Amino acid sequence: MTSRERVILALNHKEPDRIPMQDSPWAATIKRWKSEGFPEDADISDYFEWDLAFFGADCTPRFPVKTIEKTDRFIIQTTPQGGLRKNFRDYTTTPEIIDYPIKTKDDWKEIKKRLNPDFTRVDWVSAFYHFNEAREKGKFICYSGGFGYDILQGYMKTEQLLMTMVEDPEWVKEMIMTLAELNLVMMEFMIKNGFSFDGAFFYNDMGYRNASLFSPDTYLKTHYQADKMAYGFCHSKNMKVFLHSCGNVKELIPMLIDAGLDCLQPLEVKAGMDLIELKGKYGDKLSFMGGIDTRLMSDPDKTKIEQEIKTKIEVAKKNGGYIYHSDHSIPNIVSFQDYCLVMKLVKKYGVYEHPEPSVEATVLEEKKEEAPVVEQKKKKFGFGRKKEEKIAQPAGSPEIKSEEKKKGIFGKKEKTTPVEKTKPESKPSEKKSVFGFLKGKKK
Numbered sequence: 001m002t003s004r005e006r007v008i009l010a011l012n013h014k015e016p017d018r019i020p021m022q023d024s025p026w027a028a029t030i031k032r033w034k035s036e037g038f039p040e041d042a043d044i045s046d047y048f049e050w051d052l053a054f055f056g057a058d059c060t061p062r063f064p065v066k067t068i069e070k071t072d073r074f075i076i077q078t079t080p081q082g083g084l085r086k087n088f089r090d091y092t093t094t095p096e097i098i099d100y101p102i103k104t105k106d107d108w109k110e111i112k113k114r115l116n117p118d119f120t121r122v123d124w125v126s127a128f129y130h131f132n133e134a135r136e137k138g139k140f141i142c143y144s145g146g147f148g149y150d151i152l153q154g155y156m157k158t159e160q161l162l163m164t165m166v167e168d169p170e171w172v173k174e175m176i177m178t179l180a181e182l183n184l185v186m187m188e189f190m191i192k193n194g195f196s197f198d199g200a201f202f203y204n205d206m207g208y209r210n211a212s213l214f215s216p217d218t219y220l221k222t223h224y225q226a227d228k229m230a231y232g233f234c235h236s237k238n239m240k241v242f243l244h245s246c247g248n249v250k251e252l253i254p255m256l257i258d259a260g261l262d263c264l265q266p267l268e269v270k271a272g273m274d275l276i277e278l279k280g281k282y283g284d285k286l287s288f289m290g291g292i293d294t295r296l297m298s299d300p301d302k303t304k305i306e307q308e309i310k311t312k313i314e315v316a317k318k319n320g321g322y323i324y325h326s327d328h329s330i331p332n333i334v335s336f337q338d339y340c341l342v343m344k345l346v347k348k349y350g351v352y353e354h355p356e357p358s359v360e361a362t363v364l365e366e367k368k369e370e371a372p373v374v375e376q377k378k379k380k381f382g383f384g385r386k387k388e389e390k391i392a393q394p395a396g397s398p399e400i401k402s403e404e405k406k407k408g409i410f411g412k413k414e415k416t417t418p419v420e421k422t423k424p425e426s427k428p429s430e431k432k433s434v435f436g437f438l439k440g441k442k443k
Contacts, residue, residue, distance in 0.1 A: 001355070002138030003051035004198060009356050011199075011240045011262055011287050013320040019313065019350035020051040020140070020323040021343075022289070025330035028090045036336035046137070048343050051323075053134035054144040054201055057121040057186035059179060061114035063101075081154040082111065092332060102155040108175060111155065115178055117185040131195055142242065143187045143197045147179035147230070148204035148223055149213065150245075165214055169221035180226040184233050191237070199240040199262075202230065207247020209271050216251055224259060231260030242289065246328060247271045253278075257285050266290035269327045276315045283321055290325040291316070297326075297334045297342055305338075309345045317350060324350060 001017045009016040025033070025044070034040055038047070045053070060080035068084070069076040076086045082101030087093075102108050134141055152161055152175055165172045183202075191197065204223075206212050212219070231241045240262040245252075248271040249264075256264065267273040267290040275291030291312060296305040316322035324346045330339065 004138050004140045007051050007140035007323065008198070008240075010320045010323055013284070013287070014356040015317070015320050015352040015354070017352060017355045018347060019317050019352075021048070021346060021350070022050045022052045022323060022325050023048070023330060024326065024328075025334075025339075026092060026332055028092045028332040029330050029334060031090075032332050033336040033339070038336050045139075051140055052142060052201075053130075053139040054142050055127055055131055055190070055195065055197075056144040057183070057190065059115070059121065059145055059147075059182045059186060061111050062121075063114075079154065083154060097153075097157075100155060100157050100160075103157075103160070105171065108155075108171075112178060115182050117182060117189060119189075121186055122190060128194065135196075140198045141196070142199045142201040143183075143190070143195075143239075144201045144203075145183040145187070146203040147183055147226060148176050148202075148206070150203065150205040151179055152176070162214065165218050165222050169218065172222045173225065176223060176226045177229075180230050184230060187233075197237070197239050199242060200230070200234045201242040201244065203244040205244075205246040206252060207245060207249040207268075207271060210248060212249050212252050213247070216255060219252055219255055224255060227256070227259040227261070231262075235260060248273060250278075253282060253286070257282065261286065263287040263289050263323070265323075266325055266328050269293040270295070273327070275312045279316050279318075279322070283319070287321040287323070288316060289323040290327050292324065292326050292342075292346075294326045294328060294330060294334065297330070297338050302341060305342060306345055309342070310349050313346065313349045317352070320356075 003020065006016040006018070007020045010020050030038070030044065038044075044050075058080070061082060063078065063080055063082040065080060066078045067075065068078065070089075073089060074086055075089055076084065076098070078084055083097060084099040085095040085097055087095040101111060131141065149161070149165075152172070155175075156164070161172070187197070187200070206214070206219070206223075214222075234241050241260065242263045242265055243256065243261050244265050246266065246268050248268070249256075250273070253264065264278075264286060265288070267275050267278065267288060269291065270293075273291065275288060278286075278288060278291075293308055296308050299305060313322070313324070
């Protein structure tokens with residue numbers, strides 16, 4: 001069974017040959033592992049038989065990165081968002097944010113001018129090479145990108161951002177929508193020019209140790225519209241949607257499901273995200289990725305990590321809907337030997353006795369509730385398309401004859417498929433979107 005088949009089955013709540021696997025070791029962790037026996041020239045994903053691969057575009061304002069100061073321990077640099085950060089040289093901790101680019105609405109207006117789609121936002125040569133390599137290996141391939149509160153922290157001081165979410169939610173929603181739409185336009189552009197994606201992996205940390213960083217009501221006012229738009233767009237492309245959101249986000253899960261989320265990651269144990277509890281409560285509506293406590297991986301008593309993996313995986317893998325991942329990322333206190341044991345245990349307890357047939361026809365299924373069809377207004381960004389066209393119809397709808405359009409940027413003829421227009425659900429107020437994805441009236 002290929003990785004792609006395995007992940008598709010799991011996300012459709014079916015049982016593959018084993019649970020899919022993926023993880024996120026720090027760069028400092030990989031450096032340690034290489035000193036402890038990990039082959040110097042090995043690909044870590046292949047070595048541990050991980051199943052996913054990730055590709056994306058640079059959706060920042062692309063300010064030049066400059067080194068302001070460097071010592072034996074620290075480095076101070078400007079960021080692509082226009083901020084200033086101090087970090088350890090080995091990047092093993094969260095950086096100290098010294099300055100932020102957005103302090104007023106006028107600051108945002110200037111940054112917004114730099115957030116237009118552009119051909120150079122994708123590293124085409126390197127990305128195509130690795131994409132074709134991953135496709136040849138049978139990986140489940142994701143578009144990877146971020147928008148929302150977590151990304152805005154790179155632009156605005158956290159305290160100011162949280163206060164603005166309450167005092168001026170429409171402004172925050174505008175910023176989130178702008179970043180979300182830039183990701184979707186770039187995803188569409190990559191698809192039009194040779195990439196194909198099985199899923200989308202979006203990241204937006206919204207929780208801390210005890211709860212979400214803002215209320216469900218604030219989420220609805222600031223994030224919901226962008227999430228629903230992005231998830232619906234991906235579903236129209238037959239792509240499943242993952243969300244990486246650290247911390248305790250339990251109270252946001254019902255709204256994320258309503259927006260169309262397929263899989264939540266990483267289920268941080270120290271923040272109270274209990275994989276078994278969540279599987280029991282939402283397992284028929286949502287898949288899960290993660291939830292294995294990294295703190296136990298380096299414990300000298302190896303029965304602790306075995307009990308953690310055995311207990312959680314045996315429950316989470318039932319009827320599919322689970323992908324192995326640590327509950328955050330692998331720190332450099334975990335040795336190579338420790339992690340090899342983790343992988344051995346995951347494979348041992350993650351095997352299914354009676355896997356579903358591995359048939360390519362088991363493609364990504366549509367959710368029972370039909371996702372809204374998203375429209376995209378083509379602008380003159382030099383992509384070789386000027387007319388307005390609609391995004392491809394969702395899977396499962398009747399086949400409609402395509403019409404040929406003018407040649408695209410690489411000389412290939414593009415096709416557009418007319419679809420029946422559906423009215424997307426709009427809980428918060430909707431405005432016409434920046435790049436034409438939504439055409440709703442403000443309520």
